[in-house]
Amino acid sequence: MKRVILFLTVCVLGMVLGNPSPRMEAMKKDYAFEQWRDFTSTNYPVRVDEGWQKKFPALNMNGIDVTYVQMPFREGMRTIVKRQGSEIVRIDTQVLGGPEEAHLSIIKEFSRGALRISYKRLENGTGDVHFYHKSLRVNGDVSVFARNNVFVSIDSYLESCSATNIAKQIDASILRASGINP
Numbered sequence: 001m002k003r004v005i006l007f008l009t010v011c012v013l014g015m016v017l018g019n020p021s022p023r024m025e026a027m028k029k030d031y032a033f034e035q036w037r038d039f040t041s042t043n044y045p046v047r048v049d050e051g052w053q054k055k056f057p058a059l060n061m062n063g064i065d066v067t068y069v070q071m072p073f074r075e076g077m078r079t080i081v082k083r084q085g086s087e088i089v090r091i092d093t094q095v096l097g098g099p100e101e102a103h104l105s106i107i108k109e110f111s112r113g114a115l116r117i118s119y120k121r122l123e124n125g126t127g128d129v130h131f132y133h134k135s136l137r138v139n140g141d142v143s144v145f146a147r148n149n150v151f152v153s154i155d156s157y158l159e160s161c162s163a164t165n166i167a168k169q170i171d172a173s174i175l176r177a178s179g180i181n182p
Contacts, residue, residue: 045179105151
């Protein structure tokens with residue numbers, strides 16, 4: 001119990017003093033965060049603005065008839081994709097100042113959970129996107145990525161609507177908003 005209290009005290013003090021938590025620093029090390037800037041080679045003509053979130057792309061959901069609900073969430077926007085009133089996909093996006101901040105949001109997302117979950121890095125061949133995936137349950141999966149100055153986290157509850165496939169669609173939308181034809 002004393003160790004938990006000590007850990008929480010260190011985390012709170014770190015937040016108050018502006019220092020990253022020990023957990024976040026460990027995540028940075030685990031994911032070789034310091035090397036990420038070497039992968040940021042794409043010269044984006046423009047930074048994505050917050051208007052991109054409001055014009056969220058219609059997603060190909062394998063023929064499923066869906067509705068979208070958007071709401072502010074943390075420092076960004078949450079988009080809920082529903083089928084017949086039930087949530088099937090949750091997409092959180094943040095438009096930040098630059099790629100480095102978007103990359104840092106990946107690490108922040110990884111350090112939020114109570115359990116340390118290792119996400120697998122995916123190579124998608126479209127430049128400097130940092131793309132991670134994890135299957136956490138029988139049906140559905142999670143993908144987290146950053147492109148240009150945008151951070152995206154996708155939680156899909158349907159095996160037929162993979163978070164990875166949804167991420168690729170959103171990534172193409174971010175590229176277009178960045179002045180690049182995917």
